[in-house]
Amino acid sequence: MESESTRIFGGQKVLLQETDRALTPFGGIVVFLEFLNRIGLVQKVIECMPVTHRSPNSIPPAQTYIAFLISVAVGARRFAQTSWLRGDRALHGLLGIDRFPSDDTIRNLFLRFGMGEVQRFFEPMTEWMMERLPRRAEGHSLDLDSTVFERHGQQQEGALKGYNPGRQGRVSHHPLLAVLAEGHFVMHGWLRSGNSGTGRGVTEFLKEALALWGERGPLRVVRADAGFFDKELFTFLEERKIHYIVVARFTKWVKREVTRIVNWRALDENYAVGECEIRLMGWDKARRFVAVRERIRDSRPSVGKKLIDLPEYTFRVLVTSLSETPEEIWRDYNHRADMENRIAELKHDLGADRFCLKDFHATDAVFRSVLLLYNLLSEFRRASGMPQHKEPATLRSQVFLCGAELTHVGSEIILALSTGWGGLQRRISLLSSILNWVFIISPKLVLAAPA
Numbered sequence: 001m002e003s004e005s006t007r008i009f010g011g012q013k014v015l016l017q018e019t020d021r022a023l024t025p026f027g028g029i030v031v032f033l034e035f036l037n038r039i040g041l042v043q044k045v046i047e048c049m050p051v052t053h054r055s056p057n058s059i060p061p062a063q064t065y066i067a068f069l070i071s072v073a074v075g076a077r078r079f080a081q082t083s084w085l086r087g088d089r090a091l092h093g094l095l096g097i098d099r100f101p102s103d104d105t106i107r108n109l110f111l112r113f114g115m116g117e118v119q120r121f122f123e124p125m126t127e128w129m130m131e132r133l134p135r136r137a138e139g140h141s142l143d144l145d146s147t148v149f150e151r152h153g154q155q156q157e158g159a160l161k162g163y164n165p166g167r168q169g170r171v172s173h174h175p176l177l178a179v180l181a182e183g184h185f186v187m188h189g190w191l192r193s194g195n196s197g198t199g200r201g202v203t204e205f206l207k208e209a210l211a212l213w214g215e216r217g218p219l220r221v222v223r224a225d226a227g228f229f230d231k232e233l234f235t236f237l238e239e240r241k242i243h244y245i246v247v248a249r250f251t252k253w254v255k256r257e258v259t260r261i262v263n264w265r266a267l268d269e270n271y272a273v274g275e276c277e278i279r280l281m282g283w284d285k286a287r288r289f290v291a292v293r294e295r296i297r298d299s300r301p302s303v304g305k306k307l308i309d310l311p312e313y314t315f316r317v318l319v320t321s322l323s324e325t326p327e328e329i330w331r332d333y334n335h336r337a338d339m340e341n342r343i344a345e346l347k348h349d350l351g352a353d354r355f356c357l358k359d360f361h362a363t364d365a366v367f368r369s370v371l372l373l374y375n376l377l378s379e380f381r382r383a384s385g386m387p388q389h390k391e392p393a394t395l396r397s398q399v400f401l402c403g404a405e406l407t408h409v410g411s412e413i414i415l416a417l418s419t420g421w422g423g424l425q426r427r428i429s430l431l432s433s434i435l436n437w438v439f440i441i442s443p444k445l446v447l448a449a450p451a
Contacts, residue, residue, distance in 0.1 A: 001017070001018055002015060002016060002017055003015075003016040004016055021405060021407075022089040022090040022093060022405065022406040022407070023090055023403070023404070023405050023406075024088050024089075024090035024091045024094075024403070024404050024405075024406070025401060025402075025403055026074050026088070026091060026400050026401060026402070026404075027090070027402040027403060027404020027405075027415060027417045027418070027421075028399045028400045028401060028402035028404075028417065028421070028422075028426075028427055029070070029073070029074065029091070029094070029399075029400040030094055030404075030415055030417075030427075030431075031384065031399060031427050031430050031431050031434065032073065032377075032380055032395075032399070032400065033094055033095070034431060034434055034435070035376075035379075035380045035383055035384065035434050036066075036376070038383075038434060038435075038437065039132070039379075041066065041376070042062060042066065044124075044125065044128055045062045045065055045066060045125075046060075046062045047124075048120070048121050048124050048125055049061050049062050049065065049121065050113075050116075050117040050120045050121050051109060051112045051113070051117065059097075059099055059101050059105060061109055063097055063101070064101040064105055064106055064109045065109060065369070066095075067082070067085070067095075067097070067100055067101050067106070068082060068101075068106050068109075068369065069369065069372070069373050069376070070085070070091075070095070071084070071085055071106075072350055072351065072369075072370060072373055073373060073377070073392070073396070073400065074396060074400055075396060076351070077350075077351030077354045077355075078351070078354055078355070079103040079106060079107055079355060080103050081103075082101075082102075082103050082106055083102060083103050085100055086100045086102065088100070089406070090404060090405065090406035090415070093406045093413060094406070094415065107357060110357060110362045110363075110365045110366050110369075111357060111359055111362045112362075113361055113362050113364075113365035114361050115361050117361075117365070118361055118364055118365050118368065121365075122365075122368045122372070123212065125372060126187075126188070126212050126372070127212055127214070129185075129372070129375050129376070129379070130185075130187075130212065130213065130214075130216055132379060132439045133180070133183050133185060133216065134183060134382070135216075135217055136182060136217065136220075138218075138220055139217060139218035139219055139220030139221075140180045140181070140182055140183060140217065140218075140219055140220060141180070141181040141182060141219075141220050141221050141222075141223060141332075141335070141336075142178055142179070142180060142181070142187065142209075142219050142221070142222045142223070143178070143179045143180075143181050143222075143223050143224070143336050143338075143339040144176070144177070144178055144202065144206075144222065144223070144224040144228055145176075145177055145179075145224070145225065145339045145340075145343065146174055146175065146176050146177065146192075146198045146227065147174075147175060147177070147343045147347070147353075148163065148164050148165070148166065148172050148173075148174060148194075149172055149173040149174070149175060149347075149352070149353035149356075150164065150166060150167055150170060150172050150353065151170070151171050151172055151173060151194070151356060152170075153171075155358050156171075156173075156356055156357070156358055156360075156363065157358060157359060157360035157363075158173055158191070158192070158193040158194070158360040158363075159171040159172060159173055159193075159194055159356075160172070160193050160194040160195040161194060161195060162174055162193075162194040162195040162196065163197075163198075164194070171194055172194035173191055173192065173193065173194055173356075173363070174192045174193065174194050174195075174196045174198075175189060175190060175191050175192060175367065176189065176190040176192060176196075176201070176202065176205055177189050177339075177342075177343065178205070178206070178209045179339055179342050181223075181335065181336070181338060181339070183378070184342065184378045184389050185375055185378055186342070186346075186371045186374055186375055187209050187212065187213065188205065188208060188209035188212060189367065189368060189371045190205055191360070191363060191364040191367045191368075197227070198225075198227025198228065199224075199227050199228040199229075199230050199233065202228055202230070202233055203232050203233055203236045206222075206233075206236065206237075207236075210240070219242050220243070221242075221243045221244060221245060221322065221332065222237055222242055222243070222244045222245075222246075223244070223245045223246070223332070223333055223335075223336040224244070224245075224246045224247070224336075225246075225247045225336075226246075226247040226248065226249050226250075228246055229246055229247065229248055229249045229319070231280075231282060231283055233246070234246075234287065234319070234321075235284075237321070238321060243320070243321045243322050244319075244320060244321055244322075245318055245319075245320045245322065245329060245332060245333045245336075246318065246319050246320070247316070247317070247318055247319075247333075248289060248317040248318060248319045250305045250317065251280070253278065253280055253281070254278065254280075254289070254317060255307055257276050257278045257289070258274075258276070258289075258291050258307065258315055258317060259307060259309045259310065260276070261274040261275070261276055261291060264293060265326075267327055269295070270294060270295045270297065271292065271293065271294055271295075272292075272293045273290065273291065273292055273293070273325075273326035273327050273330065274290075274291045274293065274326065275288060275289060275290045275291065275326050276289055276291070277289065287319050287321070288319065288320055288321070289317055289318070289319050289320075290317070290318045290319075290320060290326040290329045290330065291315055291316070291317050291318075291326070292304070292315065292316040292317075292318075292326070292330050293310075293313045293314075293315055294313060294314050294315075294316075295312065295313055296312055296313060296314060303316065304316040305317075316330070318330065318333055342374075345374070345391050345392055345393075346370060346371070346374060348393070349391055349392035349393040349396075350370050350373060350374060350392055351370070352367060352370040352371075355367070355370070374392065377392050377395060380395070380434075381395070383433065383434050383437045383439070384430035384431075384433045384434055385429065385430065385433035386430075398426075399426075399427060399430065401421060402417050402418060402421035402422065402423070402427075403417075403418035403420065403421055404416060404417045404418060
């Protein structure tokens with residue numbers, strides 16, 4: 001079969017033909033697949049997978065699940081878009097599968113997940129991922145935040161009207177996330193109904209997160225915004241001797257005490273810091289509050305809240321159990337802003353807010369699968385020797401995207417990467433780092449990744 005087209009510049013005719021050669025636009029993903037092979041992802045998914053099929057002709061659940069992860073890694077943002085890879089015979093050859101699941105097959109897999117299946121699968125998978133997290137003598141910083149997943153239609157369980165700054169009055173889900181800041185690792189995630197408050201259930205959420213974390217080292221500090229300003233949370237962390245920095249709600253009692261601060265210490269001509277102890281109503285003890293005062297200027301907007309008694313300043317107030325100086329507390333909390341980048345990557349790069357099913361627990365399983373993929377990509381970046389964090393979209397464009405041809409010569413399988421996309425030369429150092437990667441799975445034992 002032949003046809004023809006015309007160049008938009010010059011008008012020359014282009015002859016169109018077909019080829020049955022195994023070509024893929026994602027040849028560079030072979031580096032990521034080698035990483036997954038080194039950590040034994042397939043074996044772990046098979047071991048933990050709670051879903052089984054009776055039909056001998058069905059695609060094994062582990063293959064379907066990993067096919068979904070690969071689809072999202074290369075850019076699928078809806079279930080229908082996972083079908084992009086059904087005709088990619090070169091990628092099938094790299095994966096070692098004969099049939100790539102349809103989008104309906106992937107949906108049906110997740111629809112088999114109830115509450116029990118979600119717990120039985122994702123708890124051991126998360127603990128398994130944590131085994132290879134780099135140890136930090138000073139401990140990890142744990143950041144808490146929530147976000148809004150907008151939903152369209154009225155059929156999704158748990159999609160209710162709640163806080164939705166983008167589209168007020170529309171239904172949504174309101175997931176809760178805990179991220180280890182230095183490791184760019186999502187420690188835990190809950191999918192919640194759209195009418196949930198920001199801090200709703202955060203104590204139980206942290207109990208689950210800390211149970212998963214186990215004895216893998218200290219947590220240096222827990223950081224959160226004003227939505228998590230809650231006595232129950234502070235008491236929970238204090239009982240476990242975990243330090244915290246949380247933005248204080250600007251209640252009238254907090255405002256009153258801030259206006260009474262006398263000893264402001266200037267950091268420069270625009271900023272000053274002070275502190276006080278406040279015992280709010282219902283609290284069993286006073287806690288330390290750190291205030292940052294910023295002079296209002298015409299040259300730039302000031303961040304913070306205003307007080308009627310001091311109209312020339314804005315204020316930011318933090319409650320903390322740390323003993324460092326107020327400016328160190330402030331600077332420490334400011335690092336939490338990177339949490340917004342993690343949420344943006346989950347939503348914009350991996351489509352965490354786009355995969356939705358009617359059943360709540362099925363949607364939760366998809367959500368946690370995207371979190372698992374995010375952690376795999378973060379670990380892949382560390383294992384391949386990249387010096388700094390890379391967004392999933394950057395990995396996709398700089399590593400995974402590469403035209404390639406899969407051929408067979410006798411018993412050998414050959415993948416020829418196009419030099420137009422950097423070919424093997426751009427990826428050989430990443431592959432070599434993965435092949436020689438050594439990871440620590442306990443404080444006392446060092447093992448090389450299995451060959």
